[in-house]
Amino acid sequence: MVDALATKGILSPFPIQEQTIPLGLEGQDIIGQAKTGTGKTLGFGLPLLQELGLNPEPGVKALVVVPTRELCVQVAEDLTLAASNRGTQVAAIYGGKAYEGQVEQLKAGAQVVVGTPGRLLDLANQRMLSLKDVKVMVLDEADKMLDLGFLADIEKLFAQTSPTRHTMLFSATMPGPIVALARRFMNRPIHIRATDPNEGLTQANIKHVVYRAHSLDKDEVISRILQAEGRGKTVIFTRTKRAAAKLVEELNDRGFNAAAVHGDLNQDQRERAMAAFKAGKKDILIATDVAARGIDVNDVTHVINHTVPDDHDTYLHRAGRTGRAGKTGIAVTFVDWDDLHKWALIDRALEMKQPEPVETYSSSPHLYSDLDIPEGTKGRLPGAGPVRPREPRVTEGDRGGRSGGRDGNRSGGGRDANRSGGDRASTSGSRPPRERNHGTTDVVRESAEGGGTHDGTSPTRRRRTRSRRGGAGNPTPPPAA
Template sequence: MTTFSELGVDQDIVDALAAKGIVDAFPIQEQTIPLGLPGQDIIGQAKTGTGKTFGFGIPVVQRLGLDPAPGVKALIVVPTRELAVQVYEDMDMLTSNRSTSVVAIYGGKAYEGQIDQLKAGAQIVVGTPGRLIDLAGQRLLDLSHAAEVVLDEADKMLDLGFLPDIEKIFAKLPAVRHTMLYSATMPGPIVALARRFMSNPIHIRATDPDEGLTQANIKHLVYRAHSLDKDEIIARILQAEGRGKTVVFTRTKRAAQKLVDELNDRGFNAGAVHGDMSQEARERSMAAFKAGKKDVLIATDVAARGIDVDDVTHVINHTIPDDEKTYLHRAGRTGRAGKTGIAVTFVDWEDLHKWALINRALEFGQPDPVETYSSSPHLFGDLGIPEGTKGRIAKARTTETAPAQRPQRATEVAAEGDAVGTTRRRRRRRRASDRVGETFLAEADATVGATTAGAERPASGDAAQEGAGTHDGGGREHHDGKPAPARRRRRRGGGGGAAPVAAP
């Protein structure tokens, strides 16, 4: 392995990388950094997860110098918000020992903070096309001095229809600049874009052309599963031996939210990233996944490229991807940085033709997915799921931690408070009814006492029963075996709280 120092990287950048445990360079970095440092235009082609962010990030930071003047000197264009956040974090880390400032410009967040950072003199801008054009159109973003330009995930920009926006952005850049373009694939429009906006670029392919097809470090499992059984199968896969962080892909936003709710209900710690969530919620969910607070992430394809986490062990395709490119992008979330991974794909009966096309394009040799249910023995064997595993772990997690040792959550405290309040209200209602009953009996006793000549009222209820008699089942009181005079019943519509009146 080659170290970054051997590639000619400045010591302060080497120290920043070493602080994160990054010492040796990946193949794409070994080939691009020595060319990027002197200013050679580069077309870098490599699958995701091979370290290409540092491949262009290190030359950009080093070429700007230790103390660049305020103002935008470098522009990095990315297709999605999640990728903008990821690249921003990497660039911010590379500049941690320099005065260089980095700002992320993307939609879904307030303008004010981004504008303030630009006005403060940020030198490196990482942004998505839409927000970049918006701020440039308002003359809040000046790109006329951006001599370092990077297009990351260019093929994804093509898929999302951003090429016209890219042309608008290049029109605002200086004619003389250092340009680097990175892409996992090189379709015709991307090649045409490179020829138009780059100067004698060198095309670097960091890996063997067939590696993207064979995916030797990823185990691919394809199952024909019933839609009603998928949640149970996923829940059992999540309990497989050695299972680490897991990404589950769904086709729609609604399916993603439904699945995350289902998995959380089953006792798993899952989060989601999809288009119906606010940008802040998506960033919180992604941050929790990266930090390990959540070990399952449910995502749609829009968010896929922003999931740059090296320790993802499993990728599960809840619904089959539309084509082989999408499949590779999804599966590329695991098996990163030289590690191994597992990709599981569910194929519905009506999607068998779609899988046939993907299988043929990627040369998997699995034209007929195995019919699989949550109880199928081969499922347990393929994924190392312990025998007897069920799809719900909520009870197990509850018994693992004693209630006295586990801190109460806010929702639990609120629930207990509601229960206590309900009990107190019930007690108050009981006491109120008791007081009404006692008042009624006291008034009845007083009435009876008034009609009994020479009778002395006992001091307590028990004494009253001993000396004066007992109450019968109808509420009348007997004295010396003689029934008391009948009392009138109160009229319901009348005097409400009036005391009973003795019969004359």
């Protein structure tokens, strides 16, 4: 395994690996807690593979449960690398993909399964996945599984395994329900925290920059940050799927090379976007929090929070996409005026000492100096082409909700109709009068339905033709009173 890892330049262990690997090799149950991006996967992966032996028998002997599809793929890739010189097969089992390929891997005798709770239970209920021979079980990012409501599913998976199994639980944060879960399903676990006591809650190798920004100026600010000196791969987090889709379109229009990962995309689209980002074909990834735990790319230099995260744990996981494997990174967060209270809670929890973000616009001088953006940088790349025309704003009148909107009332259904003898209409504003005034009813109804002078007829001409009884505009005279 050491030789296999050396092919990818992994030569020395991180603190969490130094502390957990020796205990894991002895079969000790472990609760491992370390900041994101510090090598937790190999901290449990190497003892797991060692425990199975060089050439394990076919059938599932080890189970790694993860909260998201992206993280499932990432962990499976790491374990496959570590086991590349062994006779151990690793299968990734997760939703959004066809069952057939995953079932084939299980039938072929895969010994290590990395999976998301829902798909694992599906296959177990269909008797296509047996967990009775599992020797080692790992929960990775256990706190996220709690957030996503997977606690009941995890308990069902534990119930299908042997009570004598070796159990390891890893996470960046350790809420109370996760500790309670560990006590129920683990045998005298040792809790290991691999953190420097003199280091704050945030990673020391990440520079945290916080700006109070206007929502209409954010795209312009982001476009200038993306032209900073030394910028490598960049991850931008948005609060909603719609915001992610809109931002990726906007940045591509400005000449940048961006891809998106969010819940409205199918699994193949998400995997293609992630693969393009990892390979460097796309250097900007726009994501919702669904992907925050699965982006393990060592050369991400910038993380941008388009909106404030919901809590300090989410902030840590987002910021942890940069500064991985000991490298440095920059995390930029935009705070809307309405979210200042939310940022104050995050700032207090993480002891960042930035309770009042500085007001920042795309033309602010400190934006350029803070982030090493060259002077004179604009929000579009030189070869990006002309600005896309914006779609016109839709008014209530365009939707047909009211009678022609303001213009419609002015041109036909409002003042002009009142002048033509319909004095009663003047008391109702833009609302058409009732049927009693036969001389002007058709005038008002026609202008309300026709939307004013959109047919090219002048208001004066229309008034004359419509208000004459028996004229061209009103061929059938009303009945006599």
